[in-house]
Amino acid sequence: MTTAEQTPAQIPALGPSSYLDSLPERKVSWLEKTLGPEVYRILKGILGNPLSITGLTLITLIVLVALFAPQIAPPANKREPFMVPRDGFSPTPKVPGTEWKTRPPDEPFWFGLFGKEEWTHIFGTTGGQYDLFYGVIWGTRTALKIGVIAVGLSVIIGMLVGSLSAFYGGWVDNGLMRITEIFQAFPFLLAALTLSAILTPVIGKGIWPPLIALIVFGWMGYARIIRGDILSVRERDYVLAARVIGVKDRRIISKHIIPNAIYPTLIYASLDISTIVISFAALSFLGIGTEIGYADWGQMISFARNWIPSLATYWWIVLFPAVAMVIFCLGWNLLGDALRDIMDPRMRGRGV
């Protein structure tokens, strides 16, 4: 737009419509037409930045591994695929490449392609002989599952509280926001630790006690963001304009307020998956949550705690789960950082 500096006097006095006609038409590609301007802009921003492309690639990789976990590492026990197969009970970890002593699980199809005969512990084993490769691959599935459930439920609660607060205002708003603040008054991890310690005897060991705890102390951020967004969108000029030309309330809410107030939150929320996955892994690392032998990264890594003085020898018990988690978080954060810049309205039109 070169017309920004023009004063109204310089505009040809032919009336507004012919002035608009005199401007060169912006080319709109078919892709932009099908996706809509907002999605198109986000997509263009992501694909135009090497950092976010890396992030997107890493996340795609993670999702594929989670989806095809049964093909990559076939379970030994089909009924309980999340339990990591054990190869004996020896307390000493075994080097990557050691062969299975007891009956191995089915050999995955891709292993034959490398011309190997015998299915081995390709990532080694932990103390207690849990197969690390299996743990890391199925741990990816656990991580995604946890992340999606926890963030999904937190967003739903946050959305309910936030929109009730914004729509009713007054004492409802006041009360709900005070409650939100109280939930935020605790350090997240300690509060989650307490609640999972309380819930574990009640519902038994498993993914649910820490998951519930992460949700109970995790929804407040979304409630506040959604409340704020709804309040600010409600006052925007385009909502006012819609109201002036007599659009019905329901249509204003569904067409103008919800897309502009909630979609940004959904994108932010999806980025929180990595935070949730780390918190879950941290709880499980501390020994809260899943039963021993469950395929989750935090637990795989916690096996290393017994070997700290000799980690120089048993490096693989830290390395493989650590690499998996770092790839996961890095992918999510790289994409998130780019998205935050693209979504930030102050940065719009600055050629992100």
Place this chain on the structure above:
Amino acid sequence: MTNYIIRRLLIMPLTLFGVTALIFMMVMFLSPEERSALYVRDIPKNESTMAGIIKRYGLDDPIHIQYWHWLVGREDAVSGEIRGGVLRGDFGYARSSSQPVKDLIKRRFPATVELTMYTVIPIIFIGVWMGIKAAVNHNKPIDQFARIFAILGHSLPSFIFALVALMVFYANLGWFPPGRLSDWANAVVLSPEWNSYTSLYTIDSLLNGRVDVFLDALRHLVLPVIVLSTISWATYLRVTRSSMLETLRQEYVVTARAKGLKERDVVNGHARPNALIPVATLGGLTVAGLLGGAVITETVFEFPGIGQAAGQAAAQLDVIAVMSFTLLAGFILIIANLVVDVMYAFLDPRVRLS
């Protein structure tokens, strides 16, 4: 401004009520047997003692009465002394380590304070320095580098970073061991000649004239400090950077440049003080967070602070103990929030004058 501070102080009791009520609601999930840890150390042996304890400490009273007693304590019908009462600092018993939670906190808190002291300085100074460098060199290589560095630090889960650090610097190189002191230094500290002034070993050792103990304590602090600061830099960098970018766009910065000031004076004299106001808030919260216990880092490094104690208690499902640590951390955060808000009013004229 006085109004603002008074209003802020009036909210305090309300928050305090909410926070304690929420914790107490969680406590009420427990069986009376577990709740008896609020008043007695040992698990009641049989049902008749249990019934006696329930009666003696009113564990079947209506919930609001129990809440009140939990808050301010309760006169023991037999001995006549006041037992319990979290506001009095009596949190009950940590059964996983058979001692009153109060003693546990007293013993573990100095380590956490010491860790906080040494962590806050690099976090704030280096984080802010990087943020300002990134903002001043917006979109230049330094900025990109700082951002990647921050993302990397943020992406490393603390326990992985801590374990890898231990693997390299302890298992391989033997430089920085876990724990708070080596065995020989511990013996010195526990010996009768040692005068404990502050319970912070780095300070006490100097006051006792033992440089070797001082160096040993310092050696044990290196890794936890590095881990805690690396994972926090990202936040400081992001906040400082965006606040600084915002400030550099202000008209008074343009004015300062227009009247011909050197760029260094514009940044250091005009932009930086104002850009740092949000950072001050963040700093207060960081200190409070660290004082509440860095659970993961302390656990991996076997650093005997309250974070490690909380982690251990939770792993053994000692709810009364974990809950007490959470409540303590909550209290610290509430006070920090108050301090930060008041400080904000002093720092920001827009708040001060409104």
